[in-house]
Amino acid sequence: MDKFRMMFQFLQSNQESFMNGICGIMALASAQMYSVFEFSCPCMPEYNYTYAMGLLIIPPIWFFLLGFVLNNNVSVLTEEWKRPTGRRSKDPTVLRYMFSSITQRALIAPAVWVSVTLMDGKSFLCAFSMDLDIDRFGNYTLLTGLSETEKLRLLARIPCKELFQHQEVRDAASRYIRCISQACGWIFLLMMTLTAFMIRAIRPCFTQAAFLKTKYWSHYIAIERKMFDDTCKEHAKSFAKVCIQQYFENISGEMRSFHHHRSGKDDSDDEDEDKKRSDDEKLMGIRAQDDMNKVLWNWHISKPALALRKDQMDGENNGKLNGEANGAANGFVKGHTRDVEKREWAVYYNWRTEAGREG
Secondary structure (H helix, E strand, O other), X not given: OHHHHHHHHHHHHOHHHHHHHHHHHHHHHHHHHHHHOOOOOOOOOOOHHHHHHHHHHHHHHHHHHHHHHHOOHHHHHHHHHHOOOOOOOOOHHHHHHHHHXXXXXXXXXXXXXXXXXXXXXXXXXXXXXXXXXXXXXXOOOOOOOOOHHHHHHHHOOOOOOOOOOOHXXXXXXXXXXXXXXXXXXXXXXXXXXXXXXXXXXXXXHOOHHHHHHHHHHHHXXXXXXXXXXXXXXXXXXXXXXXXXXXXXXXXXXXXXXXXHOOOOHHHHHXXXXXXXXXXXXXXXXXXXXXXXXXXXXXXXXXXXOOOOOOOOOOHHHHHHHHHHHHOOEOOEOOOHHHHHHHHHHHHHHHHHHHHHHHO
């Protein structure tokens, strides 16, 4: 049990590994579902093709949508796409990178389902049994004297062992169509593998710096949202704790005054004060519902610019940094590093000049 708990904690701490694990589980689930699923061809000309193609297309679409639902980054992507620009601009390349990453993971389970279905061949046999030429299998008298409707009805019964009497013809037709289905399955796997290989091989040919930038900021957006949610949970926990404590303090004032006269009150008071101080620090000065609503609203409509300021700098530099951060594009302050270097050079030059004058 401890091993599973440690594995779960590791997957929670590593978002990318967690999503890869989810994709692997979905791929195994798709293969297991197909093996458990009982394929029942209708063996009717009106429904064979629809049933077989539906089995080949609809479950992959369901697995694809399920991959989007189980991916936590979908809500992050949607929130980043729909949020107001405010003080932080939106980079379309980062959004495209996040969408492509989500889509690639969501396609794994549908690809496994399609591959297993084609390798099995039952859906192909059900869909294309009516297109067979029975004369190719050596039985020239099976369809003699039958109308076109009766021929289609007879050929549609080939997938059903109980309804088709000529076992030799059924076995030959089944082997023929399953060979075609398996060939399509191998071609599908080859195409998927070549596509993945081309994506892996072509990506380094483009600007690696741009790829690293989009990858970094996509990770930052996901981590920022997670840490913001954790901070909100911690603040809500402290807010509720302090609110409940104040409620009981107001109601049971006499009982608390009675407990203060008991022995050992100093130690308990010190512990209570420490707990209150820690809870007050976690509140970060936000102690009213309207203030918290305003903070959450401001976070949504105007996220802070991605330009960190140093607290130890003087007021002039802080004001300059804050002014440039408000107009920064893509979270980068224009000229910030260059201005700092110029200021350090100017101080060094003045020191040398003053030293020369004194000499």
